[in-house]
Amino acid sequence: MKYAAITERLAHLGGAKWELHIEAKARRARGEPILSLSIGEPDLPPPPEVIAAARESMDAGRLGYSNGRGEAPLLEALARRYSRRTGREITPRQFVAFPGTQTTLYAVLTTLVGPGDEVIVGDPLYATYEGLIAATGASAVMVPLKPEHGFRLQPADVAAAITPATRLLFLNTPHNPTGAMLRPEEIAGLGALARQHDLWILSDEVYEELTFGNTPFVSPFDSADLAERVVCAASISKSHALPGFRSGWCVGPEDFTARLLPVAETMLFGNQPFIADATALAVSAPSPIAPQMAQAFSRRAQILHRMLDGRAGLRVNQPEAGMFALVDVRATGLSGIEFAWSLLDQERLAVMPGESFGAALAGWLRLGLTVPDDMVAEAARRILRLAERVREAA
Ligand SMILES: Cc1ncc(COP(=O)(O)O)c(C=O)c1O
Numbered sequence: 001m002k003y004a005a006i007t008e009r010l011a012h013l014g015g016a017k018w019e020l021h022i023e024a025k026a027r028r029a030r031g032e033p034i035l036s037l038s039i040g041e042p043d044l045p046p047p048p049e050v051i052a053a054a055r056e057s058m059d060a061g062r063l064g065y066s067n068g069r070g071e072a073p074l075l076e077a078l079a080r081r082y083s084r085r086t087g088r089e090i091t092p093r094q095f096v097a098f099p100g101t102q103t104t105l106y107a108v109l110t111t112l113v114g115p116g117d118e119v120i121v122g123d124p125l126y127a128t129y130e131g132l133i134a135a136t137g138a139s140a141v142m143v144p145l146k147p148e149h150g151f152r153l154q155p156a157d158v159a160a161a162i163t164p165a166t167r168l169l170f171l172n173t174p175h176n177p178t179g180a181m182l183r184p185e186e187i188a189g190l191g192a193l194a195r196q197h198d199l200w201i202l203s204d205e206v207y208e209e210l211t212f213g214n215t216p217f218v219s220p221f222d223s224a225d226l227a228e229r230v231v232c233a234a235s236i237s238k239s240h241a242l243p244g245f246r247s248g249w250c251v252g253p254e255d256f257t258a259r260l261l262p263v264a265e266t267m268l269f270g271n272q273p274f275i276a277d278a279t280a281l282a283v284s285a286p287s288p289i290a291p292q293m294a295q296a297f298s299r300r301a302q303i304l305h306r307m308l309d310g311r312a313g314l315r316v317n318q319p320e321a322g323m324f325a326l327v328d329v330r331a332t333g334l335s336g337i338e339f340a341w342s343l344l345d346q347e348r349l350a351v352m353p354g355e356s357f358g359a360a361l362a363g364w365l366r367l368g369l370t371v372p373d374d375m376v377a378e379a380a381r382r383i384l385r386l387a388e389r390v391r392e393a394a
Helices: 003-011 015-029 046-061 072-086 100-112 129-136 154-161 184-196 224-229 254-268 273-283 290-308 336-347 373-393
Strands: 095-098 118-123 139-144 166-172 200-204 230-235 250-252 315-317 324-328 366-367
Touching: 003 129, 015 336, 046 273, 072 095, 072 100, 072 250, 072 273, 095 254, 100 129, 100 166, 100 200, 100 250, 100 254, 118 129, 118 290, 129 166, 139 154, 139 200, 154 184, 166 184, 184 200, 184 224, 200 324, 224 230, 254 366, 290 315, 290 324, 290 373, 336 366, 366 373
Parallel strands: 118 139, 118 166, 166 200, 200 230
Antiparallel strands: 095 250, 230 250, 315 324, 324 366
């Protein structure tokens, strides 16, 4: 049988990067005591009032079809939230609700780029981005994010990557997996390039509320002079520990959402009113649990830093937000893949090889910070033990 070209474009982007995580899960299921820091899922319960709002809404019969853009109370709550954030009037018509950031990104990219277009994106990158770009038929142009710049996308590096085919800068701040947050001057530089070359900016801000407190969150959407070309995507998956609700949205200029709406309607035929009601409540004020989560993730990143940085040649990157920390194991002479598999085999510790998130993280490990402090400390001990063994054997 014949299949559409999209299946060819996505075929090589699937499971290989998660091989270690899947193997670790299989070993655990067989009874091996594997300590797992390979993924990040919030380890706090969601706010009970948001769950109660969904339940009450279901009991009240809010179970019918919605419309393509989203339920009015949610769009109004989002408009109030982004008006507060930007200091400009943001209208409900500037939003479209989706089941999560992932679907949002898919629909937005489908609306903005296609075959022959180039999308500039930082490397390393969140695991689904390559697939999102490939699905549209556009090409991803990877710009390395360098540790010496705190893994932040540099306007000069982007300028060197722009060609006549460039259509969109795909930003992620706070960034997964590096935990880096763009600074105002970097956003200004990227915005100037976007204006000069008439590019869209798509900003994935799903970690907006999980910042560690030292660096303020800045979005390109908040600059009035960029508002006509910026689309932000976010959800309550991280901020409210509710990935299973699949509730996200995008905000952008009204002429953009007018083009996006038929794409959303074609994909989804509307959203779930009871999820929209709970989300309207969730976004009407800062998340009550995000500060507590961010504090725990930040503390765990510091534990790793204290226990590993500068020992056996290891380096630990200090994240500014998010759920992950990066450990540089290049001094051991092993790749991230070799080190991570040795950790699984010899130390029964599952962490992700940096290579799974892009070429720029070759020789690094990514650790999820969503497990208790003592497990993070135990993971650090196991990493150090392996690093010392490898160095002694060299
Ligand atoms: C950077 C980034 N974008 C998007 C997503 C997907 O979020 P959602 O659950 O809202 O689809 C994730 C989830 O890990 C992420 O890390």
